[in-house]
Amino acid sequence: MNPLNSLIAASLPLFPRLFIKPFAKPYVAGETIDEAIQHIKALNEKGFAVTTDILGEHVKTLDEAENVTHSYIDLLQAIKEQDLDCHISIKPTHLGLDVGYDVVRDNLFHLLETAKTTGSFVRIDMENSPYTDASIKLYLEAKLQFENVGQVIQACLRRSWDDISRLNGGNLNVRMCKGIYRESETIAYHDSKTIQTQFVDLVKQVINGGGYPAIATHDIFIIDEIEEWLVENKISNDRFEFQVLYGVPMDGKLEVLLEKGYTVRKYVPFGKDWFDYSIRRLKENPKIITYVFKNMFKKD
Numbered sequence: 117m118n119p120l121n122s123l124i125a126a127s128l129p130l131f132p133r134l135f136i137k138p139f140a141k142p143y144v145a146g147e148t149i150d151e152a153i154q155h156i157k158a159l160n161e162k163g164f165a166v167t168t169d170i171l172g173e174h175v176k177t178l179d180e181a182e183n184v185t186h187s188y189i190d191l192l193q194a195i196k197e198q199d200l201d202c203h204i205s206i207k208p209t210h211l212g213l214d215v216g217y218d219v220v221r222d223n224l225f226h227l228l229e230t231a232k233t234t235g236s237f238v239r240i241d242m243e244n245s246p247y248t249d250a251s252i253k254l255y256l257e258a259k260l261q262f263e264n265v266g267q268v269i270q271a272c273l274r275r276s277w278d279d280i281s282r283l284n285g286g287n288l289n290v291r292m293c294k295g296i297y298r299e300s301e302t303i304a305y306h307d308s309k310t311i312q313t314q315f316v317d318l319v320k321q322v323i324n325g326g327g328y329p330a331i332a333t334h335d336i337f338i339i340d341e342i343e344e345w346l347v348e349n350k351i352s353n354d355r356f357e358f359q360v361l362y363g364v365p366m367d368g369k370l371e372v373l374l375e376k377g378y379t380v381r382k383y384v385p386f387g388k389d390w391f392d393y394s395i396r397r398l399k400e401n402p403k404i405i406t407y408v409f410k411n412m413f414k415k416d
């Protein structure tokens with residue numbers, strides 16, 4: 117871990133919001149639903165599908181969890197009214213997992229009902245390892261009643277091969293990502309090559325099991341490795357998609373993927389909680405500071 121990044125990350129909460137905003141701005145689509153809708157519309161016009169997320173996590177009361185759920189319902193209605201190509205992503209602790217499992221389940225099911233009527237899809241983001249079991253349980257329960265729900269698996273976790281083996285099958289819809297949280301070595305691989313290899317193998321495992329992977333990475337090695345395998349094995353384009361975070365420069369790679377006829381979906385977060393969220397992420401993963409500085413000098 118770069119000590120300078122860790123030092124910057126630790127002191128960030130001391131900086132005023134105005135100072136931090138320029139760093140968060142490329143990655144966050146405003147604070148309100150109206151602002152987010154404008155960003156999503158512009159991305160759709162460029163050919164990108166979107167999944168959008170209201171920033172926030174770890175709510176502590178029932179009221180807060182219900183308010184978040186209602187904001188997501190307003191968001192789903194706005195997406196429908198504007199006829200956008202856009203799903204939603206939610207975090208279990210934002211819908212009330214810390215308040216109680218029943219709370220998050222009820223809120224998620226409420227959202228899934230609405231999403232069914234608006235023709236949308238809900239992705240359950242994966243948080244840090246204390247929440248992995250509850251998130252998978254939530255997905256499995258939801259899947260019994262709804263088709264429009266997807267899971268996330270983190271390739272860095274040692275348990276992920278077993279999790280995919282358990283979840284695998286024709287109706288599995290899973291976003292594969294490396295995992296953004298800092299986990300201990302007993303829980304997660306730390307070696308980047310091992311994580312890359314497990315990522316690629318897990319995606320192949322999902323495809324071979326008949327499931328639908330969303331390949332969520334900016335790592336060109338992984339994208340190229342998987343794409344080559346998909347082409348070699350004549351996997352049709354409707355059996356997977358690529359996903360990236362809004363604002364991360366990809367040097368024209370995404371346009372090439374679009375030209376090849378693949379679905380490329382951008383993850384677009386927005387909301388009033390952008391400051392706390394950005395600080396938490398930077399503290400958890402100070403490596404992002406290097407990315408942000410590097411990317412300030414690159415083009416989308």
Ligand SMILES: Cc1cc2nc3c(=O)[nH]c(=O)nc-3n(C[C@H](O)[C@H](O)[C@H](O)COP(=O)(O)OP(=O)(O)OC[C@H]3O[C@@H](n4cnc5c(N)ncnc54)[C@H](O)[C@@H]3O)c2cc1C
Nearest residue numbers: 241242268293294295296332333334335359360361383407
């Ligand atoms: C669509 C999407 C959804 C995600 N959902 C989850 C989730 O539910 N749970 C979870 O734990 N993690 C999630 N992540 C985060 C993921 O786990 C990784 O932490 C993140 O994508 C960085 O890993 P990477 O695969 O891009 O590879 P890296 O090796 O980390 O990055 C490759 C290159 O991409 C660029 N880059 C990567 N991340 C950033 C960034 N934040 N800002 C600027 N440049 C960057 C850098 O140039 C870097 O060199 C998600 C990622 C994506 C793309």
